[in-house]
Amino acid sequence: MPSRSEIHYFGAGPAPLPTSVLERAASVLLNYDNQGIGICEISHRSAAATKILSDAKASLAQLYDIPEDYEILFLQGGGSGEFSAVVYNLVARWVERRRQRAVAELGEGKGSEVLERLKNEVRDELKLDYLVTGSWSLKASQEAARLIGKEHVNVAVDARKANEGKFGKIPSEAEWTRSTRPAFTYFCDNETVDGVEFPAFPSVLEGADDDTPVVADMSSNFISRAVDVRKYGVIFGGAQKNVGNAGITILIVKKSLLTPMAAPTLLQQLSLPVGPIVFDWPTIAKNNSLYNTLPIFDVWVAGQVMQSLLDTFGAQKIAGQESVANQKAELLYGVLDAHPSVYRVVPDKAARSRMNICFRVHGGDDAREKEFLAAAEKRGLTGLKGHRSVGGMRASNYNAVSLEAAQKLAQFLQEFASS
Template sequence: MSRVYNFCSGPAALPEAVLEKAQSELLDWHGAGVSVMEMSHRSDEFVSILTSAKARLSRLLNIPDDYEILFAQGGASTLFAQIPANLTHGFDRACYLDTGAWSSKAIKEAKKYTDVILSGSSKEQNYTTVPDFDALTLDEKAAYLHVTPNETIGGLEFDALPDTELPIVADLSSTILSRQIDVSKYGLIYAGAQKNVGPAGVVINIIRKDLLARSNNAVLPTVWSFETLAKNDSMINTPPTFAIYLADLVFEWLEAQGGVAAMEKINIEKAELLYSAIDQSDFYSNPIDMQYRSRMNVPFVLADASLEATFLEESERAGLRTLAGHRSVGGMRASIYNAMPKSGVEALIEFMSSFEKRYG
């Protein structure tokens, strides 16, 4: 078997140690005689997995006691609608920051449930930078402020948050567990697992407990209610059991690496190596404002766009998989999440240098 370096933006690479452990436990989990995929979600065995996953995530992110961890289905895109459906009960508007493709999708869905105040947008700058936080339009009587701190498609990332008393709702799908954050600054964090946590199929919600009371259960679909999901320990119905199990294995792996602080150092190093290779070349370029370049998703283009297809064909043959940019923007994109080793980034840089020498 030959493993390649997988630069896919999601479903993304998983740590090999996690895959190997899952493989060893696939037919018989801890002597239970069955696979996790075959267990009842109500069984003591699976409840222990869910409890472990919540405890490990809480330790990794230093989640305060006044927050609830929810594992749900549907992915982050479902949350684009589920969030306003839950959190705008008793409010008639919500604030949104528009920084790229994913925040734009969230805005479109929110408009089906509430009036949206566009607090700021970098659309006129082709989403290559972040709006000036000092010039944002913030209504302190709105339900919340929604932000997307990492725009996976565009390769833009920011870690500072606007100064507001509004609950901040953040889509951290691409950045969760890759860098240290202060959870207490957020009202709700949500993240699709298939980038930095595990396989597709589960979405993580970290919500401040006082916000659970906003769920209007008289009109909400039962499985959409944050309050009901919390009261049922993420098990209103059958949860994505195997995805939660794999998430727990990833959390265990992260703890063994030294936690989020250790991973952040590695991620900074990987990103700096790749951006340096791009910046030192006239053959490659990255369009994003340097102070807002993503550590997780690195888009780049060739000076001669006609060589892109050749670049992708040859990189695939070299064992560098899924480097094509999103279909909406083209070019190339290297997603270098936690599971991407430094050696993978070095292999990509070596290939890029070789390709430039041959075609530059």
Template sequence: MPPRSFIAYFGAGPAALPTPVIESAAAALVNYNDSGLGLAEISHRSPTANKILADTKENLNKLLDIPEDEYEILFMQGGGSGGFSAVVSNLVSVWVERRRQAILNSGVTDEDEVVKELKKMVEEDLKMDYLVTGSWSLKAMQEAKRLVGEQFVNVALDAREGNEGKFGQIPAEESWKLTKTKREGGKAAPAFVYFCDNETVDGVEFQQFPEVLKKGEGERGGDDERLVVADMSSNFLTRKIDVRNFDIIFAGAQKNVGIAGITLVIIRKSLLPPQTATPPPALLRKLHIGGLPGPIVLDYATIAKNNSLYNTLPIFNLWIAGEVIASLVKTYGDKKVSGQEEVANHKAALIYDVLDKYEQVYRVVPEKSVRSRMNVCFRVYGGDAEKEKDFLQGAEKRLLQGLKGHRSVGGIRASNYNAVPLEDVEKLVIYLEDYANGRA
């Protein structure tokens, strides 16, 4: 068996972790801090667990410059797919509650009349906007339809249209069919607008926050403004972001942060009690909105109230995420996440440069303007099955692993997550050069 340092792993997730973290985790799993117990054995309500939780939050706040007075950090379970459901059940509930309060404030107090008004609003105004740019945002949109009904989902963008039914582009913002807010001449704001910042399957990444989703003056989160939700599962902690552009960011840990079992959520506090109450479950059932109320373990208000410890949080998984985040804080200092962004961009440029150099051999799948820095998707000799098989076999001989594309699209995919060291990317670049020149 080759030693760990010989393997260059480019798998899309579960992904590589920093070797020092893995080594420390191996020891901590057996005996954490000479306590005689492993991290997977300690109580999630113990002082040790609470310190791990607090330290992880503190370092994440530092790394991303999260305004602590405006945002709460939650650690949940269910992965990105659980996040699809949580966003729908929580934010549709917020939409309903804000309208219920508006009705009450208008002087209507009779419960039956309130329910009647709400039913009318739901039927006429409730929409959830989805920007469908790849396989994961497509799944999120489909989950919204499954939970609450197709009539409430507005596909504001389907990137397959005009692209031969395939993903690989993000059309110009002026072509997006977003639900109009009151400020734009519409009747009401949508419950939210949702996008996946980086699509792992299709190699598509938003190069910056969409201009059309930026807010003007006024408090974010009001009824006349869009709530913006981003799935950052595969590019979380890889570049500087303005957290205030978002109302909810969620990310499964198993790409850039840790191991499967932890989902990080950054949520605007105005969406949580006491600023926004949770509507009574009995009311939601009267409105006949499928999927509401949602499972309590996916309820943001419940998780926030209990400091992410409503149910048994996997502390070992949290500790690994905390160690990864702490190492980024220590490594980049005042640069914060921008330091990691420089490294990520450099590694991605090395790979794309050699792919573009040999266009007769390699074809990058997505358009150049939306290429992902995290998941480099390409075909070999136009997608020739035998040649791609040969390419992968040659890579394996050089201990370059995890390069096979997603089963739904095929091809080759090199995932360039934070824990993939520069020297491994350089090994891949050498192989790409050698293969293109018949030296593989």
């Protein structure tokens, strides 16, 4: 049986966790804080659980320099759950803002007139903009269309149209067909399946206000590079890539987006969906993420991972981890690019992900790719098989993947290409 130190895992998620965190986790599972019971057994409403939650929030706020006017929520349902929650919450807010404006202009006691006006505005003006640059943003846009109707979903960019029907590029912003005043603009900052990452915050989204907030799915590049939180209305991510184990979703949301929200009865009158209470951000915020039973162990793991970054990089915070991530990615892409007859990096160079390095071996030849995977596993290099929907290879370069692991993979890539 190989030891943990002999295996270098590059799986896309659940992803590796720092060994030091797992060692502490093994201890607290049996006896947390000398209480005689394990961390999974303590009440989620106990003082100990509240402190775990508070510490995790504080670590994240410090890492990202999150302003006071933002809320940090811990939820369940993963990133896919937030595909739905974003629609439920931000459409409800859009409707309520429109209702208040209608009441101010038409006057009190004009309920039927207000309702008729809202029906017309929903029909003619409600638009959700989606930047579809990979498999996950595509799924998010499809969920929005399922919930409120495809006529309300504007795919401002479909990257497949610029790449022969496949994902792998991010078209120029000049080619995007954005709505005039969308209820929100949604993009996936890093596409795990397709190896595509936005190199920077889209310039055309600069200056977005509370009526047109920017929503970013950062599930697979969370806490891997510096982010100016103030440019976003909502940032969310599943924990199981860079932050912790599967079980929690972390949401950073501007507090002003938590109110006001349309009443469920009004949404029903407008034929708009009413979301489950566990996806209702204001409810979760009012209850300090404890409306229902939160998996406190998962929060503890995430908090430990985030605190370890603070301990490691000090004043550099996320910028320190970003430097390491860039170094590992440059090392691997450098070897791949040096052997074009053996390796073909799938995404366009301008949109290459630092987190998920996707490539084909010998043009995607099935036998040669199986040979590659078998040889890699003999070296203790595992988790390199690409997503089932696209095939090929994928080396996920998450925070817990060490520089040593990246160096060993680079050496193997070099040797395989020369064999």
